[in-house]
Structure formats: structure tokens, C-alpha cells
Amino acid sequence: MSYPTQPTASHFIDGKYVEDTDGGRIPVVYPATGEVIATVYSATPAIIDMALNSAKRAQVQWAKMTGTERGRVLRRAAEIMRERNHDLSVLETYDTGKPYQETSVVDATSSAEALEYFGGLAGSLTGEHIQLGEDFVYTVREALGVCVGIGAWNYPTQIAGWKGAPALACGNAMVFKPSETTPLCALKVAEILHEAGAPAGVYNVIQGLGDVGAALVTDDRVDKVSLTGSVPTGRKVYAAAAAGIKHVTMELGGKSPILIFDDADLENAVSGAILGNFYSTGQVCSNGTRVYVQKGIKDAFVKRLCERLNDAIIGDPMDPDTSFGPMVSERQMKIVLDYIQIGQDEGATLAYGGKRLEQDGFYLQPTVFTDVTDDMRIAREEIFGPVLSVLEFENEAEAIARANDTEFGLAAGVFTADLTRGHRVAAAFEAGTCYINTYNLAPVEAPFGGSKASGVGRENSKNAINHYSQMKSVYVAMGDVEAPF
Numbered sequence: 001m002s003y004p005t006q007p008t009a010s011h012f013i014d015g016k017y018v019e020d021t022d023g024g025r026i027p028v029v030y031p032a033t034g035e036v037i038a039t040v041y042s043a044t045p046a047i048i049d050m051a052l053n054s055a056k057r058a059q060v061q062w063a064k065m066t067g068t069e070r071g072r073v074l075r076r077a078a079e080i081m082r083e084r085n086h087d088l089s090v091l092e093t094y095d096t097g098k099p100y101q102e103t104s105v106v107d108a109t110s111s112a113e114a115l116e117y118f119g120g121l122a123g124s125l126t127g128e129h130i131q132l133g134e135d136f137v138y139t140v141r142e143a144l145g146v147c148v149g150i151g152a153w154n155y156p157t158q159i160a161g162w163k164g165a166p167a168l169a170c171g172n173a174m175v176f177k178p179s180e181t182t183p184l185c186a187l188k189v190a191e192i193l194h195e196a197g198a199p200a201g202v203y204n205v206i207q208g209l210g211d212v213g214a215a216l217v218t219d220d221r222v223d224k225v226s227l228t229g230s231v232p233t234g235r236k237v238y239a240a241a242a243a244g245i246k247h248v249t250m251e252l253g254g255k256s257p258i259l260i261f262d263d264a265d266l267e268n269a270v271s272g273a274i275l276g277n278f279y280s281t282g283q284v285c286s287n288g289t290r291v292y293v294q295k296g297i298k299d300a301f302v303k304r305l306c307e308r309l310n311d312a313i314i315g316d317p318m319d320p321d322t323s324f325g326p327m328v329s330e331r332q333m334k335i336v337l338d339y340i341q342i343g344q345d346e347g348a349t350l351a352y353g354g355k356r357l358e359q360d361g362f363y364l365q366p367t368v369f370t371d372v373t374d375d376m377r378i379a380r381e382e383i384f385g386p387v388l389s390v391l392e393f394e395n396e397a398e399a400i401a402r403a404n405d406t407e408f409g410l411a412a413g414v415f416t417a418d419l420t421r422g423h424r425v426a427a428a429f430e431a432g433t434c435y436i437n438t439y440n441l442a443p444v445e446a447p448f449g450g451s452k453a454s455g456v457g458r459e460n461s462k463n464a465i466n467h468y469s470q471m472k473s474v475y476v477a478m479g480d481v482e483a484p485f
Ligand SMILES: NC(=O)c1ccc[n+]([C@@H]2O[C@H](COP(=O)([O-])OP(=O)(O)OC[C@H]3O[C@@H](n4cnc5c(N)ncnc54)[C@H](O)[C@@H]3O)[C@@H](O)[C@H]2O)c1
Pocket: 150, 151, 152, 153, 154, 155, 177, 178, 179, 180, 208, 209, 210, 211, 212, 213, 214, 215, 217, 228, 229, 230, 231, 232, 233, 234, 236, 237, 250, 251, 252, 253, 254, 284, 285, 286, 382, 384, 410, 449, 450, 454, 455
């Protein structure tokens, strides 16, 4: 079968596609079949140089435009993205294996929302006036310069937009490196921004593995690094950026808790656990994979959860009825299968799933473990696949202490009919993104990101502006200068 997936070239630099086949070959594999559906080449030093020089030059011109002019370009890009939603969603499905049922409403949609939101904000990014008697200070919100974006493989179109939109709104230029596992979608974001009127070089995409990412992070031309990836990669990238005193945003991994109290609406709690564990085949950073259920409701919860999992439609991701697709890669599937074995070896009970499907592609069953204890590896380590652990608890104080007993702090959720308790528990959570009676929603208007080892900085919302700009203050004296001698 032939797929409409081979890009014009591997990189998009200075407003056009660029190829250099001297770089290492990166095959793009369709997770639903295991077939190679496109090939790109890793950026050579010459390509990295070209992208950074282009961004450096373009940024000066872009920052001179008014915020309103920049915003217009971003909002036009959002419109184009919406018009092409079908094609972009199909490409996202080929790149990641996520069902079209999801990609057609989430990925390009969410990238377009970021372009629209930050496009709308761009004209109102101002400083302030601070009166000091007759003297005064005014502040100017300035761009940082050249920003590097480095993406994970689970939401390639969204991540390219979530990083690009606030960066460009503030007057920065971007060099974006998608994950080597899903290199296709970011190229389309670059194409659309260029078509919408972004000057050549303002948004560039180059391909490569960790070595290309590392070369970007350590380059003197780069002022800021925004990474979406795992905690181990985050530690390396943060350290490398620190050596150059560069700004960072770190959107890293998690092992988030969901607390379900006896008084919770059972059906909603099950829905929340499904959204927080099996959407995108469990490959979501904020997933609530430690599901703490109060003793009185536990058996009913597990029974209903397993019934609802029987309704998952696993199959061809392009079929609009399919609601559960393959894992992104053979490698990730094997990692998850290893954890499923570890869970059984540790003594947890496999209550649902746990097997690879006997067909082409990297398909696993949605998997539920019960009788999980806090010390088990499946309850402590990020699995990044469709594996839910049920843990039992007796009271609120115990549940909060156990929920917070982790190095991660990306997200946390609570299901209860008692609103006072809902707010009390949310206040006690050591996590950046919390939910009461729902889970895993990430609207562009709200800050998204983690505390503790899960990250630094926030994406989305007005808050993201602080992470893509800096304040200059200018003191203006109205009288003579007083000096001691
Ligand atoms: N917090 C969030 O918003 C968020 C969102 C999605 C995914 N994630 C996390 O991402 C992880 C899954 O994605 P992944 O497997 O692609 O992560 P990863 O850490 O393996 O790779 C992330 C990116 O970093 C690059 N990279 C690797 N080593 C590098 C280095 N030394 N210097 C610079 N760049 C380097 C990779 O090429 C890739 O583009 C999970 O841990 C998940 O929780 C977090």
C-alpha cells in the first residue's frame, strides 16, 4: 500500500524545504502495520547551522513588527490549520498510530487553538509605567531571541504549536526538532505558518535524534530551550542549558494519582480513569496511572471499569469507529510489555488485558492491575502505555500522603461529591495541573505543566508569555544626578 506521507524534504528552513542526505536515515514506521511509510534524514552540522543562522536573522525583523501584525499571522495560520484539519489529522494518525477518531478533534485543533489564543494576545503584550516621585521607570516586554523547541512523539502537531505560538507571539524565532519517532507533522506546522505570512526563518523544523537536540541546546545562538520529553532527558537538557544560562521550559513525565472517594459518582469516576489511562493508548504525560480507590467503592469501581473496557474498539486507526489504536513503536510496546510482566512478578493481580494482540502492528490490550501496593515498580515508574494500577485506601489524609509520595508532580485528580473535600485535596496535591471531578483536559486558556521532577515553567495561558519574554526596565531621571564626590 502507498501512503501520502513522504514529505517534500526532511527539514524546513528559511521558508523552504531543504534536504541533506548525508545525515543519518530515519525511517518513519506506521504503528498500525509496522510498514515504513516515509524516510527523513537527520540534520547534519551544516543543516543545524543553516537553521540557527536563519532564525537569528529572521528574529530581528519579526520582533520589529507590531504585536498586532504578528498576531494576525498566527491567527491566519490557525484558520489554515482548521481548513486542513482532515489532512493534518490523517498525517498525525500515520505518524503516531492514534485513532483518527481522536486526531480529528484533538491534535491540529489544539495546535490551531494555541495559534489563535497567542495570536490574540500578541497585540497586548506590554510593559508598565512605575512612578517614583518625579522620576519614573518604564518596563518593556522583550523577546528572548532564538528559541529551540524539542518535542516528544505522543502529540507532534500539538507540541509544535504549543511551543511555536507563544514563542512567535512574543517576537522570538524558533528552531523546532520533533521526536525522531514522529517527524512528519511539525513540517506541516512550519509550512502553514510560512503560508500565513511568517517571514522566512521565523519558524524552522529540523530532524534528528538526541544528538541534534543536544547540538541545538548548547549553541551560543540559542536563548531558550523548551523540551517536552522524559525526566532523564529533561535532566540532561536542563543541565546543558544551564551551562549557557539559557531560559528553559521543561514539560516532563509523570506518575500522576487519581483519588476516588466512596461518595464519588461511580460512572464519572470510571470515565475519568479511562480518559486518564487509555486515551491515546495510554501515551499521555499527565495520565493518572495510580488510581487510589476508597475501600467501600473499590470492587464496584473495578467491575464497572472492566465492563467499560470491553466497549473499546481496537483496530485500524483510520476507521472512524476505532477508539483504541496501537502503541507508537515496537520499542515502546516492548517497554510496556516488560512492565506488565514486572507487575505480575511483583504480585499485582492482572484484572484486565495484559497481552499483545496477534496481528500486525504494535497493539496491546488495555490493562488493569489490582492489589497494587505503593512500593511496586508499576506504581512508582512512568510506564507510558495503557496500564492502570488500582490501589486501595481508607481515609483522606492517608490517600493524600500516598498520592504525593513520588518524585513526579505533573497532574493529580480527585473524584468526590463533597466539594469542600475536593478543594481541600486539590490544595494538598503536589502537582502542577489538578482536576476535581474530571481528568486530563488541557484548554489553551489554562496553565499546563508540572512541579517537582515533572517540570519547570508552564505552557498555554497568559502564563506562557512569561516563559518566552523578559522584562527590561528603564529608569528615567527628571532632575540632576547626585553623586557623593
Ligand atoms: N509534560 C508534558 O507536557 C509532556 C507531554 C508529552 C510527553 N511528555 C513526556 O515525554 C516522554 C515520552 O516522550 P519521548 O520518549 O519522546 O521522550 P524522550 O525524553 O526520549 O525524548 C524527547 C525529545 O528529546 C530529544 N532528546 C533526547 N536526548 C536529548 C538530549 N540529550 N538533548 C536534547 N534533546 C534530546 C529526543 O530526540 C526527543 O525529541 C514521557 O516521559 C512523557 O511523560 C511530557
